[in-house]
Each structure stands twice: as structure tokens, then as C-alpha cells.
Amino acid sequence: MHVLQLYHDAHKITHACALQRRIFSHWRHHCDDPVYECMAFDTETTSLQFHTPSNLKHKGNIIVVNNPFPFGISLCIPYKDELALFWARMGTYLYDAALELLQEEGEKCAHNARYDIRVLHHAGTEVAPNIGCTLTMSRIGWDRREHHSLQRLSEFICPEMSDWEVELTAVMRNIRASHTRRGFPKSYSNYSFIPDKTTRKYAMIDSFMCWIINLKLRPVMLKEDCVTYDREIALLPLVRRIEERGMLFDTRRARKELRRLDTKLTAEISKVQRLAGTEFNPNSPAKLLPVLLECGILKKDLTIEGTLTTNKKALERFLRKQPAPRPKLQKLVRAVLTMRSIRTLTTRYYAPLIVRARWNNGIIYYTINPADTKTSRMTGSNPNMQFVPRPTSGYEGGNHVRGCFKCRAGYRMYFFDWSVMELIAFGIIAGSINIIKWFKAGEDLHVKMGKRIFGSQDVTRGNLVGTREVTKHVSYAYIFGAGVGGLMRDFLMLPDEAADCLERYKEAFPEFEGFKNRCKHELRVDGYITDLYGKRYHITPQLAYLSVNAVVQGTCASALKEAATKIDESFENCEDRHILLPLHDEIIIERRISPSFWEDLFVDCCKINMEEISVFMSRGLRLRVDAEYTTTNWEEKEPYICMKN
Template sequence: MDDAFGKGCHLHLIDGSAFIFRAYHALPPLTRKSDGLPVGAVAGFCNMLWRYVQTDDGHTAPTHAAVIFDHSSKTFRNEIYPAYKAQRPEPPEDLRPQFPLTRDATRAFNIACIETQGYEADDIIAAMACAARNAGGSATIISSDKDLMQLIGDGVDMLDPIKNKLIGRDEVFEKFGVFPDRVVDVQALAGDPVDNVPGAPGIGIKTAALLIQEYGDLETLLARAEEIKQPKRRQTLIDHADQIRISKRLVTLDCDTPLDVTLESLAVKRPDADRLVAFLSEMEFRTLTNRVAEVLGAEAPAIQAAPASDAPTAPDQPAIDASAYETVTDMAALDAWIAAIVETGHVAIDTETTSLDEMQAGLVGISLAVAPGRACYIPLGHVAGGDDLFGQSARVAGQLDPAAVLAALRPVLQDPAILKIGQNMKYDWKMLARHGIEMTPLADTMLMSYALNAGTHNHGMDELAERYLGHKCIPIKDLIGSGKGQLNFAQVAIDKAAPYAAEDADVTLRLWQHFAPMLPVEKVSTTYHTLERPMIPVLAQMEMAGIRIDTDTLKRMSNAFAQKMAGLEDEIHGLAGQSFNIGSPKQLGEILFDKMGLAGGKQGKTGAFSTSADVLEDLAAEGHDLPARVLDWRQIAKLKSTYTDALPTYVHPDTGRVHTSYSITGAQTGRLSSTEPNLQNIPIRTDEGRRIRQAFIAPEGYRLVSLDYSQIELRILAHVADIPALKQAFLDGIDIHAMTASQMFGVPVEGMDPMIRRRAKAINFGVIYGISGFGLSRNLRIPRAEAQSFIDTYFERFPEIRAYMDKTVADAKQDGYVTTLFGRRINTPGINQSGPAAGGARRAAINAPIQGAAADIIRRAMIRMPQAIADLPARMLLQVHDELVFEVRDDATVPLIDTARRIMEAAAEPSLRLSVPLVVDAGHGANWAEAH
């Protein structure tokens, strides 16, 4: 083959085996609808090849290309060292039938497909790369496999297909501490547990690199081993010299691997449209078939979808059969289920209740599952349809006593050796905690899905079941109906309730089996295990604690708001010259754009003018009084309806407190959201908003304490964008907004005009969200040209921010996601779209790593907090983005503040050492307003 190559030939060598396993582990299981054949890895493989064929990546275009595969697991290396790769597991059952299909796919793409009996794909790649280089050509290896990095040098480079990044000598040195020609020496010393290459015991990559740097090469090192000063290291090298030499033979790629290919067979060719489309159609890849057909100018055949009822189940799991579930109605049967739980060491659990409010809902039943298809339902609180004379429904006969069931389940549900699996486990944790059972340890399939797929789809059980198990769950409406005649679950007949409830536990267990192995593959295990799962009991306890409110204060505020609204109504009507319904967008639009003739009116499909907040803010920025007053009126109306009128209705009849509910998966950046009621959106920038907090009070003898991160997102920005001026200001404790104003506008910090500082503050915070000149002009109510000038000056003064933004957007476009400092993956599915949505996707990508890191930091603090304050008469009640609110006995206020501040300010450690300090402001008082 050497003679066939010449100068100008550029060979691309695609690591096909790596492509297959990457596709298999990156995508959910997929089966062909017509016959159930597993094709998920084939689908991912085809998408990767199509992306390769279509991409102009800026690197030297190939004249020749091939996809290289492993032929079998046994190679010549097993003759050298029989234990080579002995620990590697067999390929998954559903992957095996896909191997030959990936070869068919390669040929369908008209790319050479090469494999050789007795040799690994890496050896074939090595032989072909060396042949190309020796003949005066060049080669690019398309892989990120570290074992191939030994080949890099003149005429041979590597391209990481995931990051679209070239790997050269410098990148190899960064990874191994040596250049490519000494990589095998380092690998021989360090060994490789994945391939069962023994190496030298106790010597890792860093130590191996230092030794090779010092002695030049492996043979010299072994020959001079007695010169090494450290006794243990010296003896290791002497005792294991032969083993190390064997390891080098195992890790050295064979450039003399026999090749039976011609140059002509490797020439780059355009895919044959009919052949490729036919293959993709046969695989039933509808979307890719249509895309390829459109690009290649072929006709895409119709692909018939199988009926929903024929959707396949997940691999290696029996079909979901609701009729096979057991209804437990005697203690002997329950004991058998408890024994099964102890035997398996895990159980999926789900509670059925009378409402979605877990603080007031009654427990109707419990479902359990220990294996796919092996699930049961324990009815506890089902009632007959009719009411008795006292308005109470009679309990259906044949159900076990709830207290006896809970007493029997308590030991296994609290056993730290048995894993409890749930979907939205926080709900079930609270339901059982109200009955004296605090489950541990926990797994939550909703949070697993969130860690894997935040931003790409929702995480409810029904959607996950259809998406990942190919199963449509029994709809709850089929049992309870809807509208005025809707039942609660207690009124559902047991024979209908049991299949529905047990199915929930069965599906949850199957989802856990599906998601758990994907977490390490997708490198989100740390996110799930340290930032998601531990939040379940922390938030549950906060929600159960609740917070007191003063309903009399709220009533007075509501009356005051009503009076203020009335005054604003009079003012608005006077400016309009007539009375009209301010709450009617149609009437308001007619006043602004028809009667007053203001510019900027936009009519929708119905012909009515838009009077959204954005429209009114633009008009107010132009100096028009009426829209400004309407904005004021709307703000007061919202405070009245959402808080002063509504909050008293949320007071729990037994606790006398308000119990909000936090969603861990509510925002893809990791920020928590609060509902029923929402306590995170109470405005604090207006006097009226701050007054709402006065109604949140501490009991007698206690105080509320607020601890709030100071400018945490700006601090994170200073760190990740490496902005010297901002970092120094934070280190010196300087007013960051005044410093920014001084840097931008050339004015001294001392005696600064508050308006100038306010503008700098708006820019500082706006930049984090990718604010535009248009947005800043609206916020500051200044002309757009002036606002854009401020932003331009800002980027001139802090060019590192622009560089950070550009890099973040570029990474998001390439990878499809961004990550926080703690490894949280935030998907950016809309980043490559065009049109009006592109700007929003770009701004979200810029902000996500910053806001996500801030969310991660406060989560870490919250997870550590319960143990830290366990000995204090205090408890954590609320989280509002960067703020935590506590209730503490008067005499423990100072110790609580000291402890909580220490935990919060050290929350990034030890995983990360920020280059700027985290600072926490603290306050306390009889109510939340005083504390903050």
C-alpha cells in the first residue's frame, strides 16, 4: 500500500468501533417498529457518519477515507498475555445484532469498511497511518482514543469528533506529560485497568511521565532502576521489569499489521443516493431518511409507523402487563413482599393519595415493585361512593389496617441497605414522613432524567415511559374523570386502582434500570449524586416546616393596594380623557394607538393591539406617562391578587403556616422554582414588594434570619471569564458597581453620582443575561443609542467578557450543551436555529453556566446545612435563589448566622477553589423584611 500513496494524499481513518459504543451509550434504546430489532446504536452511528460526510470542519479535506472496526475480541496480544482484556464485559445483548448493521451502514455511505482477523482496529489504523506517512502523504485519525495518540507526529494528527478539536503533540503532552514518541513508555509503566494491562504496581501516569522525562526512555529507566532514590519505587521497577516490558508490547500499536486494501478502494466518493436512502429506510430512520433524501436529491420512501400499542418494551425486560399485578389484602402476602424487598435490596415505591397537596392529602394506598413485571398494590383508604349522615364515606371492606401496614414497612423503608426508588420521590417522602417514616437511601428517576436531559424534554413519568420504554401508561383520567364530576383516588374501585397504581411502581423500576447505567456514561453521575438526589430530604423538611404569615397585615396591605389602584385608575383615566377598563388589553390598545396615536402599535391576528409589558415599557421609556402609570397599576394589581389576597388561603388548617413546594427540575440551569404559593417572585426592588415580606413572621421567642450571597453571579463571571479588574475589586472588597462605573466613565469612586452607579449596576447584571442595547434602554429608560454606547464601552473595558461569551456560544453550538463549574450539563437545543429565537437561545447559553454555577453553590450549601445546624434550635425554611431564610430561637441567632455563613461561603470547596471570595450578607428580625 505504501507505493500507492504519494504527496498530496490525505487519508481520514475513522475509529468505527469507538463510534458504535459512543452511539450506543449516548442514545436511549430504539427498536425497529416492524420487527423489534434493536437499532439505537445504528441510528447514532448513521447520524455521526452523516455529520462527518456533511461537515466542512476547516481541517484538510480527505482524498481517501476508511472506517475501521474491531473484528473480534481475541488478538495476537492474548498470545503475549492471556489475561489481556480479560476483565472486559461481553457486549450488551441488544448491541450484538447491531455490529453487522454498522458495517452495512458504512458501505451504504460509500466509505471503505475495514477489519482484520486477529488485529484490533487500533492496529489497522496504525498500519494505515504509517503507510500514508511513509509514502509522503498524511493521515488524520478521527477518534479521541488515548491509545492512538502514540501515532501523532509529522504527517499524522488526530481529530476529536465530539469536540471537533485537533489533537497534536502539545495536547498529547498535556495528557501524558510526554510527547507522542514516549507515550507507550508511560503507558507501559502506568498500565491500564480497563484493558488489564498490568504495568508497574503503584505507578500512575504522572509518576511514569516524570520517570521517563528524567531517564529518557523505558529501557534506560529499567537499566538504571537501582539509581532511583525512593526505595519502594526502585524495588517495584526491579521486581516487575519483565511485566513492564510485556505491558509495553501490549500497548504498542503494530504498524506492520497486514493490509489487504488498495488506494483506489479508499478514495473519497459521494454517497450513492438510492443505496443510502434504501438502507436508512429499511432501518426505519424516518427523520434521517428524509434529511438525506433532500440533500442528495433522492425520493424518500414512506416509512410506516407501527401502532402505538405495538411499541416495544425496553431490552431485557418483560412486557408490561397490568393484569399480572397483585393486590395485597392480607398480612401474610405483605410479609412475602417485604421478604422480596430484603432479598433484592431495592424497591420502587409510589403512594396514592386524595390530592396533590402532600401536606393535606390522605394516604389511599402504596404500590411496590422489586423487578420488572413484579409489582403490587396495597389498598389502605378506598371508600364507598355514598356519604353517610355525617358526610363521611364508608371505608371499603377487605383493606389492611394502615397503621399495621406502615409499621410492617417501616424497617425496610428506613433500612440504609435497601434502596428506595421513586418518580418525584420528594412527594412520597413527605407523605410517608407525615406517618413517621423517613426513607433512606433514595433514587429518583425524575432527577436522573433531569441530570441527563435537562432542557430537551419534560421529566414526568408518562412521558418518560413512552420515550424510553415504549409504553403508554394508564391515564389517570380513565379512573377519576375530569371537571366537576372528578373523583379523588380514594373513590376509585380497588380493582381499577390496583393496575394503575402497581403500573406506576413497575414503570418507575424499569426507568431506574434504564437511567442508572447511563449516568456514568454521560458523565452526569456527580451531578445527580451530589446536587440532585441529596436535595430530596432537604427540601421535603423545609416544605414540611413551612413559615408563619400574619393574615391581618396582609389584609391591611390588600386594602392599601386597593386604594392605590383606585388612585392610579383616576390618574390613568385623566391621562386618557375617558374611563375604560384598564385590565382589558383591547380597550387599552385602542386608547394608546387609536385615540392617542402613539407609535409602535402591533396588531395580532384578532386585530387587537398588543399591550404586553415590553410594549408598555418601550412607550414609557419614550416619556409617555399613561403606559408608565398602567405598568404601576398592573404591578400593584398583581401583588394584591397573587400575594395579599391569595396568601391567607394557603394557611394550613393544622399547622397555621404556609407550606410552599419546590421543584428541583423546574429550571434547566438547576435553579429551584416555588409553587403553591410561589414565594420566589415577590419583588424586592419596589417598596410595595418589600412590604409583602413584612407579613412573613417568626413565632414568639424566635427570629427570622436571612443569609444572601452578595453578587454571586458577578463573582462567578469574574472567575470563569478571568477578568483581572473585577477579581481584584472583589478581593479588595470594593463596591463593584462603583468600580465598574469608574472604569467605564472615568469618574472617581468617591462622591460618585448615584445615577452613574445605577447605570453601571444595570450593565453589570444585564451582561450576565446577554442584554442588548434595546433591553438596557428599556431598563434604564434612556435612548437606545445611548444604551448601546454604554455596552460598547463596557466590552472595550472588559474584553474578557466578550471572549467568554463568544467561546461559550461556540461551545454550545458545537456540543449542544454548556456545563457549570461543577459539571452540571445544561442542554441548549435551540442554539443552532436561526430567526428571532436565535438571540434568546444565545443569551440563555451565555447565562446558563453562570446562573447554573450559582444554583449549584447554594444547593451544596443547603445539602450541608441540616447537619451543620443540627445542634441549634433552628431550621431552614425558604430558599429564594441566592438567599436562605431560617427560623431560630432568639438566643441562638448569632451562632446560627456564624454557622450558616461559614457553610455558605465555603460551599464551592473542596471541589473548586474560586479566584474570588464568596461573601454572604446576613440579617435578622421579627419578620422577613427586617431580616433582609
């Protein structure tokens, strides 16, 4: 039956009735098949961000809540040979019955199940286990797609139903406009303000599309991608606990840094205007460009890929120009770069983090998206903790953003970081005997590879100084699929320098280029390639240069999830230790301070769980993990040395 016809023929129930009770009772006795007897559910909430105030409109009253509140629930339940769609608004008998049903055992699914489970948990409802996530299924099974929201997926599942959000968006726009005209902020209103007639249609289609996706993809997850899917689902409870824990933020220190940087920013703006000889707004690229040209900088010096720009790459390339520019122009460009770095620190980090910490008694809560990229790399949002700058980045004076994330009273933070995991993964996948041999011997891979590429000479390329630095960054650029243009753009190399680096690299390690050619062949024949964990990546042969990045990043992402899951299992029944944050190749953990003997055991346990990764151990390789700790803040971490050593 066509998807659209299936939706039209479904029972649509919006209040408690005899049919609703029969359907609920039928599902309780027929809920074991994860494909055909699975119940799809979706929550309609006041916002998407946790630990952030929002307004709930209920029976004409406005109630302020600190987390997304489920003011409505939609269900899609298979009933004999038909489907039944439910919409239950808060305060109705059907809403209470739907919550009770979700707490009962049986196969269920939701799109972004982690979010819906967390929303209901905050509202006092614990959803029973056996919950599938159609968002995770889509990212694994339909990895060619750029977007995996229900609305985007409906565009190819059933195009006739893909515009259901248009009416909802229009109504929401009108409601927000009416409130802003009365002086309320844009965030004042949300979906709970929308009339029930509009919301129920939207919500029913949401749960219906979720059920259809489960019907299409769950059989694939049970057969072809069962290991990958099970690993992703097993991670969801851990991610929820990480999001609920958060990190302690020192608002007093952050305010002090913000005031200092604001003073510095004002001085830098005045310096830019003085060196330019005119008053203008240097924060505006449109106004800065003509001023720089008028001061004597040539258009070709500010042109990147045929476009005139004043971005960081163009300005840094100008400073490296030979012969060197006039000293006054150098001072002007450096002042602009310093001004922008300070402004980024104040507007992107200090100011918003202070506001977030103020909402939650000094705790910064964040969202972890466990499989948000094509390679299943974990990403973050609200805020993205993976982009918190290192102390040495930013303007010349450095920054102390990480220094504002401090240890809880009585706790220490530990930092476990893999060494060259991406490079050794690439060496295994490409079949590089030398890299594996050097790694087993405990050699510094970047140094050994540098000697093979450039010999004994010490080289400098672009803004990279020293053979080791050049080799390290060229290796990662090669893995990520960057060519000559990428090296020129990212490391300010001249065309000849970039071409020479890549040519030497390919000559020194011909197996890497051979692996790329094998990937092209596999993509043409099979349509996909696999990483060390067996996860498939569907890439068009024309984009075969991305295949190295896919399999390497995918392997490392799965290794991080395996390690995090093993460490979390070792913490079972231990209330004094918590995983705080999984980064790209690092895991941050906090633990209550204890005698050094027990601390050594804890560090050894975490290191072993990260060193003994299944796909590497099966090939006789034990990864290297560096351990650091701090009793103060993230910035002041130092190497951990076991007492027994």
C-alpha cells in the first residue's frame, strides 16, 4: 500500500474512547516484533535546549519551565491490519494514558530517541527499554543523505506529505510576530502557543513518518548493520548521563577575563583606526576592505579563489608576503587580526558561557550528538565543547576559557588522550608495514615519517616550522582529503611548497596512494567501502578522495565509543566518578579525590580500556594513551605519574 494511502486510512484519535482502549490493549499483547508491532512516539516540547528557561502555555496560563516540557505526545500504533494515530494534549485523559503506555514493556521507536527519553525523564516519566532510534537508523542506512530530520526524510519517502511543516511554520511566525510587537522577546512563544488543531496534524505525521522509517530500516539494522546499530544504541544512556552532569564554570573568573578583554578590544579598535588614518567600523568586513586597499594593500594580496576577502587566511598570507610589506601595513594587519581574535573570545565564549552558567548555578550543560556526521563522529552543541579553544590559541596574549572550567569541590579531572590513533588506523587500513613496525617499536611516527620524506634536513613550509610539524600536518591533510589547494589555504604554503610536500609524501609511502586507488575500485564495483569495524560508507566514485577520511575517521569514532562504553561499564555502581566529555581522541573524566593507591588503579583501568580496542588488538596492536589530571581547572592540567613508577 502507498504511504500516503496508509496515512489517510489510519485511525486518528484525539481523545480517550473505547477504540483507543481497544488499541492500547491490543498493543500490550502484540508488541514483540521490532518491525511490524513497534509503536512510534514523539513529544512536542516547549523548546529544544535543556536547562534553559522557556514558557509553557497551558489552558491560557503561561508557566516558566527550565527544561523542554512535553505539552503533547503523538503515537503511531499498528492495530491488526491498520494503523492508529494519536494526539494527546497535556491535561487530558488520553495524555495520561499515553504516558502509562510508554512506561510498559514493548518495542518502541522514536526519531532522536535520546531527546524524547530525556524530555519525558525530566517530566517524571521513565520510558521502558527496547527503544529504537530512527535517526540513528537513518544515519547508518541512508548515509548518502545530508539531512536526517523527519521533514527532510519525508521528501523522498512520501513527497506528497513533505510540506506538513509549512502551515505550522506560518502559524508560529504569526504568533511570534504578534508577541514581538507587544515587546516580548522572540523566544517568548513556542509550539505550545499554537492552536491544537494545527499541532495535532503536525504531530501525527511526525509519529507516522517515524513508524514508516522504522518499517523500512529496522530489518536492515537487524541483518546487515546490526553490530554498528547496537553499538550506537548502547551509547545513548551514557550520552544522557554526560549531558545531565555538565561541567562547573567559574563565572567570577570569566567576568574578570571579559572585562579585561573588553578594555583590550577597545584599545585595539582605536589602534586600527589610528594606523588606518580614519575613523570607521573595523568590525565590518565591508568597511574594512576599502580602507585596507586605500592604505596600499593590493587587491591580489587579498584575493582567495577569485574573491576579494579580509578573512584570516588572506591577512595572514599578506604578512608572509615576500618581499615583506611596509612596517606600518604589517602593524595594521596584525592589529586587525588581534582585534578579531579578542572579539571572538568575548562574543563566542565568555559572554554566552557566563549567561548559561548563571541559569544553572554555575554548571554548563551541553548536548552530545553521538552520530551527527557521516563518519559517526560525536559532535556537540548548545554549546559545542569540542571547540573550546586551547590556552595558546586566539590572540598573542592567549586565552583562559578552559581555565574557567574548574573541578567540583572534592573532585579531580582526568584527561585520557590517544597518541596518533588516526595515523596508526590509516597505516593498518592502507597496509603500511613500516608505520606498524615503528609504532610497535615505540617510535615517534611523525619523526620517522619526516626522515623518510625529507631526509635529515630540517624543513619549514608555510607557517609550519620544523620537519616534525610539517610531516604531522601534511599527514592529517592527506587523510582528510586536502590537496595542494588545501595546504595553501590551511598552512599558508606557496603552490610549489604544497605540491612538493605532497609529491614527496606519495613517493615515501606509495602504499597510501595504492589504498586510494583500491577505494576507487571498490566504490565503482560495490558502491561502498568499509572501515575496520565493518561500517559501510557510500561515496560516489567522483569523490573517492574522501574515502580515506571516511574509513579513518569512522574507525576512530567507533573506537572512541567502544572505549567510552567500556569505561562507563567499569564505573557501574560507582557514584564517585563520571565521564564528563568525549572529545575527538580524548575522554575527560572526573573522580572524587582518594588515596594515591586507588587513584593509580583508577588511571590504569581507564588507560587499559582505551588501549585495548578490539579492532587494533586483533591485529596485535595496543594503542598508546597519555594521562593528565588537574585539581584546579581544565587549563592547568599536568601529566599523571603513577606512584608505582
